[in-house]
Amino acid sequence: MYFHLRAVPPPALRNSAAWMRRLFEDDWDTVRERIGRHREEVLDGTYLDHDLLYAGAPPHHEPSGPRADAVLGGRPVLQPGTGRPPFLLLTAAQVARVAAFLRSADFEGLWQLARDTLLPAHGGPAAEEELHAVLAVAHRDLTAFYGRTARHGDAVVKCLLL
Known part of the structure; x- marks a missing residue:
């Protein structure tokens, strides 16, 4: 299972679940080879x-805006009859706001707010160094992805692949 994000130029974007399914039909090995060469990212x-790192856990939860849009935000595009989660779509303007948020975000500050909620699910304090490193790398990669995507003026389509 992984969460796949793809940049799409607005003129090419279609508000169709069938079109979005085709956008994400490649197998994992093909996707992994494209990361870094195309405007895609995978979590x-x-x-x-x-x-949780970005949107936060209560009482710091952000219900909307660039913090909440970084991972699970976006307008849902339902996949009727499939039993699959909806695609999520961020407009180019929303992508630009997420890029600005990530560029200015203090990763250590975000980590401090989220660590007590995250650590118990990952083995407690013994896992802190590894979990911190994994999230820091993902933060760097998401910041780069959204930055490139915003510079190109693209939208982002997201999909949870099981």
Whole structure:
């Protein structure tokens, strides 16, 4: 299971679940080879940890805006009859706001707010160094992805692949 984000130029974007399914039909090995060469990013099955890092846990939860849009935000595009989660779509303007947020975000500050919620699910204090490193790398990669995407004026389509 992984969470896949793809940049899409607005003129190419279609508000169609069938079109979005085709956008994400490549197998994992093909996707992995494209990361870095194309405007795509992937979060592993711990994507909810990344969402918590940005959107925050109560009482710091952000219900909307660039913090909440970084991972799980976006307008849902339903996949009727499939039993699959909806695609999520961020407009180019929303992508620009997320890019600005990530560029200015203090990762250590975000980590301090989220660590007490995240650590118990990952083995407690013994896992802190590894979890911190994993989230820091993902933060760097998401910041680069959204920055490149915003510079190109693209939208982002997101998909949870099981």
